[in-house]
Amino acid sequence: MKKLAFLKQPMMQRVLYALAPVALAAVYLFGWRVMAQVAVAALFAFLAEWIMVPTPPGKLSQAVWVTAAIYALSLPPATPFWIVAVGAVFAIVFGKMVFGGFGKNIFNPAIVGRAFVYVCFPVELTSKFAPAFRGFPGGFARWSFAALEELPARLTAPGLGVVDAITAATPMWSRRDYAFETRLWDLFTGQIGGLFDHAGHARVLAAGSVGETCAIAILLGAIYLLWTKTANWRLMLGTLLGATATNLLLRNALGIDLVPPLGFTLFSGAFLYAAVFMVTDPISAPRLRPSMWAYSILIGALIVFFRYKAVFAGGVGFAILIGNMLAPSLDLWIKRYQARKKAAKA
Secondary structure (H helix, E strand, O other): OOOOEEOOOHHHHHHHHHHHHHHHHHHHHHOOHHHHHHHHHHHHHHHHHHHHOOOOOOEEOOHHHHHHHHHHHOOOOOOOHHHHHHHHHHHHHHHOHHHOOOOOOOOOHHHHHHHHHHHHOHHHHHOOOOOOOOOOOHHHHOOOOOOHHHOOHHHOOOOOOHHHHHOOEOHHHHHHHHOOOOOHHHHHHOOOOOEEEEOOEEEEEOOOOOOOOOHHHHHHHHHHHHHOOOOOHHHHHHHHHHHHHHHHHHHHHOOOOOOOOHHHHHHOOOHHHHHHHOOOOOOOOOOOHHHHHHHHHHHHHHHHHHHHHOOOOOOHHHHHHHHHHHHHHHHHHHHHHHHHHHHHHO
């Protein structure tokens, strides 16, 4: 029988503290089912790591809780619990343990799990978005907001059927497919919901995944991570710069209207959530400063490009996975360049 022991990782504890306002905002916007989702992910991620960790030393990493939280908060609010469990196990086993455990993984485990369930169960995931609660007490007094019969009177209209509710469009989908643009203030506060008209048919505007919806909560977490020096500011800033430059190039310089305005790009979808909690993962990111800039700028640029060209409206996870693949090579190339430069001076 393996002994239950954890590595002491104060940095991972601080990431969990930074995720606290995001989780609270998610409960307010979507109900207490969000915390059940996090609990399921945490349980199965823990079990997967406990089974896979070698003995000796047999110690689990506290990073397992961070992986579970980031992964669970990246899912829609009504994701079936069995899908949550499958993704959590896949994240730990194939995103971390197959590489040798904590500190040896190339990819961010949370994104590995999220990308896996996104590709394997696209219907189940894209049909589980829901509008956010508004007013007080919001989701603090509710379990979830997932079924049509749960929609309040403000979301009902003649001609609105069950199919419309099930296929509710998130801000990015609604802009791309129906030319409806969500207000920036709603994106900033996370109170996204209501009806919009498209070709004479009422459509439901749904919020995104539970952790990505409220920009205020994410920014509070970012401030804490930067203040405690838990996250590297270069990785955050580089992601913002890469996305901003690519957005301005495609939309303003090249005149591509399919690319949304800059404000919408930065505050919609999982961009901000990823820039704060995913790109800054110290294990899957490069170690050298020049590499960090190249890595984060590339990810920001790829997010904007994928949103413009890809079939799916969001491309955050795949952009980061590509960055993860290049991270070791970036460090190697920078080291070789610096060595050649030093030799040339000598």
